Amino acid sequence: MSDIPTITPAVKAGILAEALPYIRRFSGSTIVIKYGGNAMTDPALKEGFARDVVLLKLVGINPVIVHGGGPQINEMLNKVGKEGVFVQGMRVTDSETMDIVEMVLGGHVNKEIVSMINTHGGKAVGVTGRDGHFIKAKKLYINTPERNGVDIGQVGVVESIDTSLVQGLIDNGQIPVVAPIGVGRNGEAFNINADVVAGKLAEELNAEKLLMMTNITGVMDKEGNLLTNLTPKRIDDLIADGTLYGGMLPKISSALEAAVNGVKATHIIDGRVPNALLLEIFTDSGIGSMILGREPGQ
Secondary structure, three states, rough: OOOOOOOOOOHHHHHHHHHHHHHHHHHHOEEEEEOOOOHHHHHHHHHHHHHHHHHHHOOOOEEEEEOOOOOHHHHHHHHHHOOOEEOOOOEOOOOHHHHHHHHHHHHHHHHHHHHHHHHHOOOOEEEEEHHHHHHEEHHHHHHHHHOOOOEEEEEEEEEEOOHHHHHHHHHHOOEEEEEEEEOOOOOEEEEHHHHHHHHHHHHHHHHHHHHEEOOOOOEEOOOOOEOEOHHHHHHHHHHHHOOOOOOHHHHHHHHHHHHHOOOOOOEEEEEEOOOOHHHHHOOOOOOEEEEEEOOOOO
């Protein structure tokens, strides 16, 4: 016997009526989605994500997926006897680790996402930043409490993004799925935080929205309350008092930078919630935390 509750025709009609203004508003626009967390590992959430992405495309929205793959990278590193090391939320990446990162992200993870979307009727195409050298990168140096300019290997920061490859896929009716690997001036690969790539790509594509899927409800205060409509000053305060730290720092920084640089709306949403994308885009209440690019009244 099914545990799924019966939805009456009246409720179904109400759901469609609520979604229609948003479908009209966002049709033809580009939405960049950072895909990560449990939504990438839980089988039911993975299938649901693929269906939701296909639905977005069918109603005229252009989704662009940028994915992570931390758990999958860690699993492969464990198999070869290497332990993942992080500094300020960034993975330390020596040459051997970079080969594994590229194999996992550009190979297994990327192709699995593409296959899932295509199985549900989409036309997804997988790329990395080394394809057409469309994500140019340079070495990232990290400042720590102990010292500045720490070298963490083949970890990069985005230097520039040429959107012509991704835009061409969009114009051809396809769904780009991007692995966050950049290329240096000498052709070397750089591991780039997926949140950073998603934010920069959203800026360069003049995206309507940037949605970052996480394993948390959103940005929370120290009492566990959900915070939304976060301004640059409020975010600075939350970093200063230790509320935001570690892996949340690149995520919140990328979301804020995208908002400041013209992405109309950036959101950090809970990817553990079924249909999280649809809830954020097509409902009045939305979910998660919205990041604002300026203070009220500016």
